[in-house]
Amino acid sequence: MAKSEKINFSTPSGFPEFLPGEKRLEVYLLDTIRKVYESYGFTPIETPAVERLEVLQAKGNQGDNIIYSINPILPPNRQAEKDKAGETGSEARALKFDQTVPLAAYIARNLNNLTFPFARYQMDIVFRGERAKDGRFRQFRQCDIDVVGRRELSLFYDAQMPAIIAEIFEAINIGDFLIRINNRKVLTGFFKSVGVEAEKIKSCIGIIDTLEKVGEAKVKQELEKEGVLVEQAQKIIDFINIKGTADEILDKLKYLAQSASEAEIFNLGVTELETVISGVRNLGVGENRFCIDLSIARGLDYYTGTVYETSLVGHEALGSICSGGRYEELVGVFLGEKMPGVGISIGLTRLISRLLKAGILNPLTPTPTQAIVVNLQEDLMPVYLNVSQKLRKAGINVVTNFEQRPLGKQFQQAEKQGIQFCVIIGSEEAAAQKAALKDLKTREQIEVSLENLAEEIRSRLV
Amino acid sequence: MAKSEKINFSTPSGFPEFLPGEKRLEVYLLDTIRKVYESYGFTPIETPAVERLEVLQAKGNQGDNIIYSINPILPPNRQAEKDKAGETGSEARALKFDQTVPLAAYIARNLNNLTFPFARYQMDIVFRGERAKDGRFRQFRQCDIDVVGRRELSLFYDAQMPAIIAEIFEAINIGDFLIRINNRKVLTGFFKSVGVEAEKIKSCIGIIDTLEKVGEAKVKQELEKEGVLVEQAQKIIDFINIKGTADEILDKLKYLAQSASEAEIFNLGVTELETVISGVRNLGVGENRFCIDLSIARGLDYYTGTVYETSLVGHEALGSICSGGRYEELVGVFLGEKMPGVGISIGLTRLISRLLKAGILNPLTPTPTQAIVVNLQEDLMPVYLNVSQKLRKAGINVVTNFEQRPLGKQFQQAEKQGIQFCVIIGSEEAAAQKAALKDLKTREQIEVSLENLAEEIRSRLV
DSSP states (O other), X not given: OOOOTTOOOSOOTTOOOOOHHHHHHHHHHHHHHHHHHHHTTOEEOOOOSEEEHHHHXXXXXXXXXXXXXEEEEOOGGGGGGGGXXXXXXXXXXXXXXXXXXXXXXXXHHHGGGOOSSEEEEEOOEEEOOOOSOTTOOSEEEEEEEEEEOSSOOOTHHHHHHHHHHHHHHHHHTOSOEEEEEEXXXXXXXXXXXXXXXXXXXXXXXXXXXXHHHHOHHHHHHHHHHTTOOHHHHHHHHHHHTOOSOHHHHHHHHHHHHHHTTTOHHHHHHHHHHHHHHHHHHHTTOOGGGEEEOTTOOOSOTTEEEEEEEEEETTXXXXXXXXXXXXXXXXXXXXXXXXXXXXXXXXXXXXXXXXHHHTTSSOOOOSOOOOEEEOOSOGGGHHHHHHHHHHHHHTTOOEEEOOSOOOHHHHHHHHHHTTOOEEEEOOHHHHHTTEEXXXXXXXXXXXXXXXXXHHHHHHHHOO | OXXXXXXXXXXXXXXXXXXXXXXXXXXXXXXXXXXXHHHTTOEEOOOOSEEEHHHHHGGGTTXXXXXXXXXXXXXXXXXGGGGXXXXXXXXXXXXXXXXXXXXXXXXXXXXXXXXSSEEEEEOOEEEOOXXXXXXXXXXXXXXXXXXXXXXXXXXHHHHHHHHHHHHHHHHHTOSOEEEEEEEHHHHHHHHHHTTOOGGGHHHHHHHHTTHHHHOHHHHHHHHHHTTOOHHHHHHHHHHHTOOSOHHHHHHHHHHHHHHTTTOHHXXXXXXXXXXXXXHHHHTTOOGGGEEEOTTOOOSXXXXXXXXXXXXXXXXXXXXXXXXXXXXXXXXXXXXXXXXXXXXXXXXXXXXXXXXXXXXXXXXXXXXXXXXXXXXXXXXXXXXXHXXXXXXXXXXXXXXXXXXXOOHHHHHHHHHHTTOOEEEXXXXXXXXXXXXXXXXXXXXXXXXXXXXXXXXXXXXXXX
């Protein structure tokens, strides 16, 4: 076969792929996350990768995102079908860029077949046409949960989110993390109370959200650009810098609430925050796992109450590894109904890529294989196949070596792939219904009867 | 919120989505398939949904498929970036339409980081612009395995495929199935031996492949259209109709091989088929699970040896539920290297959709929740949260009811969703560290101490 010199077979920029050991790590993380989500009753859904463009663009849904439309390309031998393929002239369609707009569409499509509050998880791939740099991808997997109610939704759902985040990151075991909790109503109310005009509050919250990235001076400057007075800006900065334990901050907020009692929304936010914190404690989340951080705002427009960010202690520069919040106007958009929701999202592709680079996570072995039945004599193949099947039935992942290579090479290959066991059977062993079992982890080699082989392997599996 | 009357929020035609109970069925099937694949040492990979168009179209890769190119759409507020978004003017890209071309690209991209024979599974979503009818989808998930060698690949890998197919469909428990095995060389050799011209053989095999769909008369007619003589066509029809046990058919083939001993490729095919069948037996596949069927050809051009189809006994009209085969020239295309491979594919989306429609499979319950802690008194919420967390720690999927509804409604809601248990705690129970446990499957209600609650639920879980 002639080599196709001219084909550029590299992945398109921003569309990542993992090596097997990295993909196995992703599968392990997906399993772990799924297990926690399901333990709280979240059920899986998957929406199509493609939605009608009018859905993705409805009501400003597209936001700041570059999305990808899809257009059919006929194969050379079917060009004549241009007008009858049912694919040309069809409605405009595009790849989903998040899982929230599709959730709204899914609920609208299946309203009568769902039970509310509807608690779902979704771990699909989404697409955004961002510049492929700074660890940003154009295709990535997000692990989202949301609970959506009709008209009302208890604040205890907000309290559950930090419990879920804590369980996941404890299970993944990537060191200390801190869930930072705030409430948008507290921010909005405070901005109002210092005299910021109502229509400027959202953009001011957007500016606050950049604090960690750009620093205090820049935030102040941006607030002033927005028309906030120097004095107001200072009050805001002082407010979002309030530090202390959750209880100390709640006390300060309640004191401020009394003195600014005309700010109804501020008071409501403080009460919500207090309820959420008390729920988080009742759910057994450790005090070292969460805090109130009044500077957390979340850039996204649609949050209306509780907001979360999660940082990895000692690795804050990685940014938030799990974020989310409460929203009111998002999910009911297609139905014209009030459907409050609260959700969190783990940007898994980005998380894995950053944690691998930082050495906080490591790839798994490149294969799930736990034992190799080596190939000593071609005529013993029926025995090798039979032994392999028996081990599989006992729950062990097995490769039978069909290639005839020197035994040393076969050991080497197993070791290189991180496979723990080699099962060695020559004619003598076959006749005696035995095998030599080499444990590449301990470098031990023992003789085992075929009958006890699976048990022996299982008891030694690391 | 005003209802958006004009937005068509239905899924685009051909882009399916499942209800939660159906998605849960898919997740269960994916887990089952994955477990079997991994037990044979196949490792997961995932290639990007998007490849360069030149990769998908290289060397006739596109085949008969309509593919989807992707093109960036900037949001209204970023139109000014048209030329600097790094997304316009970039290379042509399209969504993958199968997992074989991307496998070839993946191997070319990661050659030095992979161990050969490279055995991988891939359960990604692929996209084809087909007419969305006849249960065909434009987006669907395929569960593929392939083993790829460098230069050589043992026929025992071909023998493993039926063992894997059998294990999966036995685990899924959808009734009797039959794996039909053939070898393309046998067909090619026989066609040669009856005098069909070499350059017509591939298209003749394509015609044979339609036998089950269009019937014998039509196949004969099509063969004759292709220039095959009436007499030759009859010989071909007689040949592919040879029936019997695997051994009987092998005997007949060996007899034919002797009498047509000039047909080297036929002989090679018969030997390969015999080796594969013997391997299938050594792997313990039941005799009722497989057969030789000389009419199985697989439409796809690229198969060169063993081919498989799997039919559901009594539901043959559903078509093949798992197919595949051996190929030589496919995977090395980007490297200009001979990389023989053998693989199978389960078209999972289509399979689920057809088996649900035929009533052979049923959706799971719409939620993974196993127990609901009902809400009797808001002031007991701390107790409810605490009990819920204890049950979760014991591995039970639990929802705490935050909504205050009449108890009967809460039972109803649990039952509707197929949730087995309700945990009922009023002030008396809370004080006595007890709960009433209602089993909605048996209609029994018992009193249990909170300490024994998890154990009691686990022992009764259906």
